[in-house]
Amino acid sequence: MRAGLAPRVLQMAGRTRCVAIAPHMYTHAYVKPRQLHISRPRLSESRPDDQKSTTAVEKFKPAEPAETAKPTKPLTIRERISNAWSTVKYLFRFYMNGVKQIWRNREIVKKIQEDVKLTGRSLTWEETQLFRTHSSDMRKLPLFLLILVTIEELLPLMVIYTPFLLPSTCILPSQRTSIMKHFEVKRKAAVVELRRHVDEDHDFDVPVIERTDEPDLAGATLAQVAPERVRELAVVYNQSLWGGTALQRRRIARHLAMLRDDDSLLASSEVMRSPEPDVALLEQACTERGIRAVNTEPQKMRDLLGQWLLYTSGRPLTTLSLAFLPVRLSSPVDMVSIQLEREIAEQNRKGIVEQTSTIVKEVVEEEKRIESK
Template structure:
């Protein structure tokens, strides 16, 4: 009896436990499914790159696996041993002839030249309160007088030069630097005086134009002060331009020195060399190579004599500023 009751109790307990377990499982399953259907699955937040929180000092520098060649630093000064062998500036190409200046421009230049000469006392100013015709006539007469005195001075200097040569031939005092330069100037003026007289008699109004574009045609005694300054300024500008443009030719000539400071005359026969040397020495570059080489030879012979006379007359320490500047420009410095 007790055994039967105990067996019934055990069976009843087992059913209760089984129902309880099944019920708990069902509740857990329903709860899980309900949570799965109602609660969204949280998506992971993208983590920020670790480099964003690092300071610039903590970041690693990127390595360039194919680095470009490093350019050497540019030197601020050119080495003394560097000699260019190619032109630093393209060689000049033939250009069209410059257009003729306008009549108004020529008149303005001539007017300034005359006013400057009047300020220096070379030309007499027109009388006050004179009309346009009288002023123009007065200026023409004064210019004619100036040219006449200049031509007359050329012929008067011939007597002085003949006396200098006679003294030297007789064994008198040696030739001075001033006398040597006077003889050279006189020789140049004699060659120019006849063409100048022809132009002055027939086309006097063209002389200001000649002073601007063909100053080598004017004798030294027939040039107004402002015209002389303009001529010297243009010569200096030309020499500076040639010194920069033909630098490679001067470098090649430097390499051909034998011995140092001496060049064979044949070195001037190379293409463009005679033009480069004439330009830097402020000589005319017109003509062909043989004519330019002749000018260079005559100029260097003159400079050799001038150097000797500078030492002979002890003028190296007594040259005026203008004389020193003239000597340097003649030597291409």
């Protein structure tokens, strides 16, 4: 630094900075002062000590209380009555629409019968399924109507405990899926028990006995099966367990005789040939034959039905061999069934009130959706 120049010193934030050097007033009066350009300190920058202290303060800073939800205003008696009446109205409308659909199906069945009588053609497999379903719905209709007009509140409980008493037109697709899942868990458990006890030396290639469509003669072959296994076969084929072993044998024999006639129509049906088959019909065909129809792709169901037809059409089976055919077609290790068991166990943990409320809610939402169209 030249003699006679006195720097001006500025104290800023505890630091010494030189901002300018001016000439001495006596020795360098005519020298132009020089300016030193310095950057200003950034206000956002802080020293490490300051950051540590800030972090420590924030660490021990008490948390602010969360905002509590405002309590909902309780419904008045009039509002509760209005909501209950609206729910009952939607339930009644849904089940009445199901009853009306039964009568519409009746008209369709009559038209098909008239066409078959005039043309002399045979019924298709799809038409026989419609006839069979409609006949079952008509048998269930009297009791269903009695409950509907007297104690309508029992109908959601029937979906849980007695779904076999409900007409097919009075069950939502979601409810049908839930019913089929419960059935599949029971069916798989019965198949596992049958697999444990079935005789491995049993010949599945024995020709069909004569007149196997007669229940008594067909039941004679099923007489070789122990009563415990008869009950498991009834579960596999979704037959009623009411009555003793003799009645269960007759139901199974009658069902197997129906399947023999049904297989010939199924082999040439549209559901086995169409690139986009009716999934509901595929599920129905599999359920009737003791084949899994839940969480299964349509092509997989069609492949299993094709294997069934290879056994029943290509190589005739005795009634006893046909009865145990679902055991042969099922796989020993089934991850889908394990997953279904977990779903059913989770659903069973819910109380009856919660399950019933879910069913009622589904029905009401479906009716509101139809109403908004």
